[in-house]
Amino acid sequence: MIPREFEYYAPKTIPDALGLLKQFGDEAKLLAGGHSLLPMMKLRFAQPGHLIDLGRIRELKGIREDGGTLRIGAMTTENELIWSKLLQDKCPLLVEGARLISDPQVRYKGTIGGDIAHGDPGNDHPALMLVLGASFVLKASTGERVVPADGFFVGSYATLLKPGEIMTEIRIPVPAPGTGTCYAKLKRKVGDFATAAAAVMLRMKGETVQEVAIALTNVGASVLRARAAEDSLRGKAMNDASIAEAARLAMSICDPAADQRGDAEYKTAMAGEMTQRALRTARSRATH
Amino acid sequence: MAKKQAVSFKLNGRQVEVLVEPRELLIHSLREKLQHTGPHIGCETSHCGACTVDLDGMSVKSCTVLTVQCQDAEVLTIEGFEQSGELHALQEGFTQEHGLQCGYCTPGMITRAFRLLKENPSPSEEEIRYWMAGNLCRCTGYQNIVKAVQYAAKKMSSAHT
Numbered sequence: 234m235i236p237r238e239f240e241y242y243a244p245k246t247i248p249d250a251l252g253l254l255k256q257f258g259d260e261a262k263l264l265a266g267g268h269s270l271l272p273m274m275k276l277r278f279a280q281p282g283h284l285i286d287l288g289r290i291r292e293l294k295g296i297r298e299d300g301g302t303l304r305i306g307a308m309t310t311e312n313e314l315i316w317s318k319l320l321q322d323k324c325p326l327l328v329e330g331a332r333l334i335s336d337p338q339v340r341y342k343g344t345i346g347g348d349i350a351h352g353d354p355g356n357d358h359p360a361l362m363l364v365l366g367a368s369f370v371l372k373a374s375t376g377e378r379v380v381p382a383d384g385f386f387v388g389s390y391a392t393l394l395k396p397g398e399i400m401t402e403i404r405i406p407v408p409a410p411g412t413g414t415c416y417a418k419l420k421r422k423v424g425d426f427a428t429a430a431a432a433v434m435l436r437m438k439g440e441t442v443q444e445v446a447i448a449l450t451n452v453g454a455s456v457l458r459a460r461a462a463e464d465s466l467r468g469k470a471m472n473d474a475s476i477a478e479a480a481r482l483a484m485s486i487c488d489p490a491a492d493q494r495g496d497a498e499y500k501t502a503m504a505g506e507m508t509q510r511a512l513r514t515a516r517s518r519a520t521h
Numbered sequence: 522m523a524k525k526q527a528v529s530f531k532l533n534g535r536q537v538e539v540l541v542e543p544r545e546l547l548i549h550s551l552r553e554k555l556q557h558t559g560p561h562i563g564c565e566t567s568h569c570g571a572c573t574v575d576l577d578g579m580s581v582k583s584c585t586v587l588t589v590q591c592q593d594a595e596v597l598t599i600e601g602f603e604q605s606g607e608l609h610a611l612q613e614g615f616t617q618e619h620g621l622q623c624g625y626c627t628p629g630m631i632t633r634a635f636r637l638l639k640e641n642p643s644p645s646e647e648e649i650r651y652w653m654a655g656n657l658c659r660c661t662g663y664q665n666i667v668k669a670v671q672y673a674a675k676k677m678s679s680a681h682t
Contacts, residue, residue: 235544236544238543239543271585271587275565336568336655337637338581338582338633338655341581342581423655
């Protein structure tokens with residue numbers, strides 16, 4: 234399987250990449266880690282005439298903390314997230330999530346920005362971004378804007394990223410001390426996308442849920458924020474009954490497409506199960 | 522047709538140059554232009570790991586990397602493991618522990634295990650299984666493959682002490 238012919242560019246700076254993007258418009262595609270795009274090109278589902286490789290732009294790499302915000306370059310790879318001591322200390326949810334993505338070889342190439350910008354409802358970072366309250370830096374030749382993760386994912390392979398824009402950085406507020414998080418993901422085998430997965434961020438005050446965020450992967454046209462489930466938990470004690478009710482409310486917003494991973498009913502049930510598991514684990518990790 | 526580009530990189534320590542269309546995949550350059558047929562074409566969909574090579578310190582599936590991305594890179598394939606007639610500890614391990622049956626997945630397995638041991642010289646069995654999960658073997662179980670990696674880890678660490 235070999236892709237259709239295309240022209241290849243490897244700019245070394247963001248302005249150069251933006252210039253190429255402006256020049257070629259719809260004919261161009263950005264290449265990040267390539268492990269979603271290249272297989273699609275090999276199958277001829279994607280046939281860009283111009284491929285702009287972001288791999289040589291150093292500015293797009295790296296993880297740092299800046300005044301209570303984690304700033305992650307969009308071309309930072311999954312393995313770099315997994316091996317980051319800073320993230321392990323400050324935002325272990327991102328490490329847990331990255332460890333569940335695909336397989337080791339793919340994680341050397343796959344990038345956080347590519348995973349987010351691709352807009353595949355099966356990608357894992359969007360759910361993590363929603364519960365962490367992340368925002369994304371989108372650069373165009375005319376300037377840059379910062380958009381919140383919440384609202385960024387508008388449909389299957391559809392995001393707020395406009396033609397001519399490059400996602401350069403992911404910003405995540407460092408979760409407050411004592412925050413409990415979990416990403417529970419069911420996959421059939423190593424390397425697969427989620428049958429269903431749930432991300433949870435939880436803050437407790439004694440036995441009472443002070444703040445909670447829940448997002449679901451691959452059970453809708455895009456990542457889903459389970460707001461009714463969150464509302465049902467906030468300000469109340471967490472117990473078996475309230476966890477089951479939250480799972481029921483999370484399931485009520487699921488609308489998965491049936492495929493070889495299961496029918497809609499099974500996937501919805503698994504989204505509920507993953508929600509329960511993520512809530513329980515996040516509670517055990519939260520300071521009470 | 523997109524113009525062919527000259528791409529030069531280091532392959533098993535030797536400088537090489539190939540003339541490729543941008544769409545040519547690294548696995549094809551290695552096998553067809555450079556006669557390095559150790560990396561195998563398995564699934565072609567980035568799943569099986571038979572085409573795994575080491576690229577600038579990363580294990581990658583060479584069916585999902587463009588050759589033009591490898592300008593100035595350092596590539597290591599199974600052909601680079603044996604040194605002056607002596608097998609690498611991993612090759613010895615796969616022999617001693619019978620870590621293979623048909624051998625199709627073996628070059629990818631060994632190349633992947635090489636990078637794993639560079640990053641973690643004494644991995645636990647669980648770590649070996651987790652970090653080798655991108656390589657599939659269709660003949661048999663993974664038990665002897667795990668043992669082969671453990672064999673090499675032991676031999677390599679004792680060589681350092």
